[in-house]
Amino acid sequence: MKHIFKQGSDASAPVLLLLHGTGGTERDLLPIAEVVSPTSSVLSVRGNVLENGMPRFFRRLAEGIFDVEDLIFRTEELNAFLDSAAEEYQFDRRNVVAIGYSNGANIAGSLLFHDANALRGAILHHPMVPLRGKELPNLSGIPIFIGAGKNDPICSSRETEDLTAMLTQAGASVDVHWENYGHQLTRTEVDAAAAWYNDQF
Template sequence: MEHIFKKGNDQSKPTLLLLHGTGGTEKDLLPLAEKIDATANVLSVRGNVSENGMPRFFKRLAEGVFDEEDLIFRTKELNDFLDESAKKYDFDRNNILAVGYSNGANIAASLLFHYQDALNAAILHHPMVPRRGIDLPDLSGKDVFIAAGTNDPICPAQESEDLKSLLEKANATVKLHWESNGHQLTYGEVEAAEKWYRNR
């Protein structure tokens, strides 16, 4: 997978896994990593799927309708990539914190839904529930921050509430932060994510 890796100054910190939104690249969320923790490792990944020339992490059938078969395949592909990257770049595989926006947040949530030890924590900006009607692994000890917009036309408020509920039922600790905005990534939610990260 196309990616950027930056070695941090403090190897006790989590490696920040950056996952862009539809049409983004591995460069999009680098300023977020700088804001959240400038001393941490950064692994920023470009999605392997192209939708009309726009990079994504998995296919969709329509707006808000995921191709579940492809989602499962791409989630495994990303999880395997994390295994390989931890060896290649010599970082702690058990201490990865995903920072995802929109489509990137959805693939990060899918990692949590499918693999118990894929992530240690996650910051999910405007995610949806990746899959319904499946048993989640035990996510005890996993911290998740969800940023959502009350006027988000792509990700209805109920999606955020449902995702929080499903993760909590799997024993994750979840903080749901609301902004009175749409689907865009706002400075307010980035600041709230940084504060959550510092205090977790």
């Protein structure tokens, strides 16, 4: 997968896996990694799917309606990419914390839904429930931050509440941060995620 790897100054700090939103690139979230954990190594990946020229991490049939078969295929593809990147760049595969926004948060959520060992933790900015009707793995010991907007037209509050309940039931410890805005990622939300991260790791 097309990506950027930046070696951090602290080899024991979690490696930040950055996952952009629809139409973004692997450069988009680099400034956020600097705010959250400036000493971490960073692996920032570009989604392999194109929707009218816009990179994404999996196909969708319409806004908020996912192609579940492709979602599962792309989740496995990203998970396998993380395994090979850990070998190539010599980092601890068990020490990866995802930061995803929108479509990137959704594939990070899907990693958590499919494999308890995919991520050590996750910061999900404006995620949706990636898929329903699936039994989740045991996610105990995995801290998850969810940033949501009360007026987000793409992810309703209900979607945030459902996702929180599903992850919590699977044993994850979930903290939800609400903003009064829409789908955009605000500086106050990033600062809240950074404060949360520093409490966890």
